[in-house]
Amino acid sequence: MNMPEIVGLFFKASLLLFFIFMVVLILTLAERKALARIQQRKGPNRVGFKGILQPFADALKLLTKEDILPASANKQIFWIAPLAVFLPGFLIWVTIPLAKEVVLANLDMGLFYITAISVLSVMGLLMAGWGSANKWAMIGGLRAAGQLISYEIPFIMAILAIGILAQSFNLKEIVDDQARWPFAIKQPLGLFIFLTAGLAELGRTPFDIHHAESEVVGGPFVEYSGAHWSVFYLAEYMNTFTIAVLTVLLFLGGWQSPALPFSGIVQTVASLSWFLIKTALVIWVIFWIRGTYPRLRIDQLMSFGWKILVPASFINIFLTASVLYYALPHWVITVVSLGFLGVTFYFIKKGSLAGHKQDTVTIINSSDIRAQLSNRAEV
Amino acid sequence: MSVVFFAIAAILVISGGIGVVAARNIVYAALSLLVAMVGTAGVFLIGLAEFLALVQLLIYGGAVVIVILFSLMLTRIQDFEFLKANRQWPIALIVAMSLLGLLGIPILIEDSTTTTMGSTNISELGLSLFSDWAIPFELASLVLLIALIGAVVVVRRDNGEDK
Incomplete structure (x- = not known):
C-alpha cells in the first residue's frame, strides 16, 4: 500500500x-x-x-450545548463510551455494498465481519453505564448488555442461515444469488427472526428497555448531554439504517430490480435508487412498529428472546441446512418455514411462553371501595 | 507498511496486558483485556488469518469480556482494592514463564523464514473444521462456559463475605 x-x-x-x-x-x-x-x-x-x-x-x-461531566463519573471511560458505541457501527459500513460497484471493500467474509464487529458496541453501552456512576445508568447498561447478548444469538443464527442458503458470506454473492427469488420468500421465518432480533439489537421500541424513560430514566445515556449525547443518537440512527440495509441485502434482493433498459453509470444510479427505495420501506416499517407497539417488560423481553426467537432460529438453520444437504427443492424451505412462522405467531399470540401473567394494575370495584370507606368510618 | 501495523498491534497487546495485571480497578483490568484482545486480532490480521482475527473479536471481545464485565460491574470496587497484592503470584509467574518458554524456544530454534500465504478460503476452513477437527472445535465452545463460571466464582466470593 x-x-x-x-x-x-x-x-x-x-x-x-x-x-x-x-x-x-x-x-x-x-x-x-x-x-x-x-x-x-x-x-x-x-x-x-x-x-x-x-x-x-x-x-x-x-x-x-454545554457538555456536562458528573463529578463522580469515571472521566476516561465516560468520554470514550460514545466512541466505543459509534465506531463498531461505522466500521460495519466498510463492507456494505449499496449497489453492484458502490462499496469500500468487498470482503469474502463480509457477513462474518459484520457479526464480529457489531457485537463490540455492547461494550460502549456498558462503559457508559458504569462510567456515569449513576444508578439508572448502571441498571440501563446492564440491561443493555443482557438484552444485546441474548438477542445476538437469534440475530447471528438468522445471518448464518442466509450464509448457508447462499453458500457464501460475501454480500455481493448473496445479492447475486437472489436474482430470481429474494430470500424473504425462501425464508419467511428467517426474515421475521432477523428483523425482530435486529430491532432488539438496536434497542428500539418495543425492545428499548435499556433506555426506557419510565423505568431507568435514560439508561446509559442519562448523564450525557450535548455533543457526546449526540454521538449516541447518531449511532442509534446509523444502526437503524444499517439494519434496514442488511434486511434489504439479505432478504429483499438488494439492488436486484426488474429489468431496466439502462447501462453504465445510469444503471448504477438506477439500481442504487431501487435499493434505497427498498431500504426506505423497511425503515418505514421500523418506525411504524415504534408508533404502534408498547414497550415490553424486562421479563417478557428475556422470555421472548430465549423461548421463542432462539428455538425458532435453530429450527431455521436446521431446516435450511437439511434441505440443502438432501438436495430437496427450495420451495420445501418456504413451506416449512411458513409453517413454523405460523407456530411462532401462535405462541406469541397465546402468550403461554411469555412468562407468568402479572397484573400491573389491580381493578377494584367502586362498591368495594365504598364498603371499605364506610367500614373505616364506622370504626 | 505491515511493520507499522504490527507495531500498533504489538503496542495494543502489550499495553493491554500490562493493564490487566497492573490495574487496581478490576473494571479497568477487564477493559484492558479487551484492548489486548483487539491487539491480538490485529496480529492475526497481519498474519493473513482474517477468519481467526474475526473469531477473536467475536468470541473474546464480544462475548468473554462482556460476560466478565457484566459480572464484575455488579460487585463493589472496594472489595478489590488490594488486587495487586495477590498471594498466588508465584504460581502465575511460573505458568507465565513456562508459557513464554514454550512459545519462545520454537522461535529461537526454527529458522525464521517467511512463508507466503494466500487469504483464508472460508469454505475449505468450514469443511475441515466440521470433519477432521469436529471434536476439538466443539471443545473450544466450552470457552464461553468457562468465562461465565469464572466470573460467577469471582462474584460469589464477594457475596460469601456479606453473609
Missing part, C-alpha cells in the same frame, strides 16, 4: 461518513414526521419549508 492509496482510502471513508451523517439527519426528521402522522399531529413544521431544516437546527443546538 502506498501513499496515494491511503489518501484515497481516507477520502472514501470520509465520503462514507458524510453520507451516513446525511442519512441520519434525514432519518431523524422522517421518524418524527412518521410518528406525528401515526399520532395525528403535524410534527416539526417551523424551521424551513414544512420543517425540513429541523434536523440541522437540532444538530446545531446539540453541538453548542
Whole structure:
C-alpha cells in the first residue's frame, strides 16, 4: 500500500461518513414526521419549508450545548463510551455494498465481519453505564448488555442461515444469488427472526428497555448531554439504517430490480435508487412498529428472546441446512418455514411462553371501595 | 507498511496486558483485556488469518469480556482494592514463564523464514473444521462456559463475605 492509496482510502471513508451523517439527519426528521402522522399531529413544521431544516437546527443546538461531566463519573471511560458505541457501527459500513460497484471493500467474509464487529458496541453501552456512576445508568447498561447478548444469538443464527442458503458470506454473492427469488420468500421465518432480533439489537421500541424513560430514566445515556449525547443518537440512527440495509441485502434482493433498459453509470444510479427505495420501506416499517407497539417488560423481553426467537432460529438453520444437504427443492424451505412462522405467531399470540401473567394494575370495584370507606368510618 | 501495523498491534497487546495485571480497578483490568484482545486480532490480521482475527473479536471481545464485565460491574470496587497484592503470584509467574518458554524456544530454534500465504478460503476452513477437527472445535465452545463460571466464582466470593 502506498501513499496515494491511503489518501484515497481516507477520502472514501470520509465520503462514507458524510453520507451516513446525511442519512441520519434525514432519518431523524422522517421518524418524527412518521410518528406525528401515526399520532395525528403535524410534527416539526417551523424551521424551513414544512420543517425540513429541523434536523440541522437540532444538530446545531446539540453541538453548542454545554457538555456536562458528573463529578463522580469515571472521566476516561465516560468520554470514550460514545466512541466505543459509534465506531463498531461505522466500521460495519466498510463492507456494505449499496449497489453492484458502490462499496469500500468487498470482503469474502463480509457477513462474518459484520457479526464480529457489531457485537463490540455492547461494550460502549456498558462503559457508559458504569462510567456515569449513576444508578439508572448502571441498571440501563446492564440491561443493555443482557438484552444485546441474548438477542445476538437469534440475530447471528438468522445471518448464518442466509450464509448457508447462499453458500457464501460475501454480500455481493448473496445479492447475486437472489436474482430470481429474494430470500424473504425462501425464508419467511428467517426474515421475521432477523428483523425482530435486529430491532432488539438496536434497542428500539418495543425492545428499548435499556433506555426506557419510565423505568431507568435514560439508561446509559442519562448523564450525557450535548455533543457526546449526540454521538449516541447518531449511532442509534446509523444502526437503524444499517439494519434496514442488511434486511434489504439479505432478504429483499438488494439492488436486484426488474429489468431496466439502462447501462453504465445510469444503471448504477438506477439500481442504487431501487435499493434505497427498498431500504426506505423497511425503515418505514421500523418506525411504524415504534408508533404502534408498547414497550415490553424486562421479563417478557428475556422470555421472548430465549423461548421463542432462539428455538425458532435453530429450527431455521436446521431446516435450511437439511434441505440443502438432501438436495430437496427450495420451495420445501418456504413451506416449512411458513409453517413454523405460523407456530411462532401462535405462541406469541397465546402468550403461554411469555412468562407468568402479572397484573400491573389491580381493578377494584367502586362498591368495594365504598364498603371499605364506610367500614373505616364506622370504626 | 505491515511493520507499522504490527507495531500498533504489538503496542495494543502489550499495553493491554500490562493493564490487566497492573490495574487496581478490576473494571479497568477487564477493559484492558479487551484492548489486548483487539491487539491480538490485529496480529492475526497481519498474519493473513482474517477468519481467526474475526473469531477473536467475536468470541473474546464480544462475548468473554462482556460476560466478565457484566459480572464484575455488579460487585463493589472496594472489595478489590488490594488486587495487586495477590498471594498466588508465584504460581502465575511460573505458568507465565513456562508459557513464554514454550512459545519462545520454537522461535529461537526454527529458522525464521517467511512463508507466503494466500487469504483464508472460508469454505475449505468450514469443511475441515466440521470433519477432521469436529471434536476439538466443539471443545473450544466450552470457552464461553468457562468465562461465565469464572466470573460467577469471582462474584460469589464477594457475596460469601456479606453473609
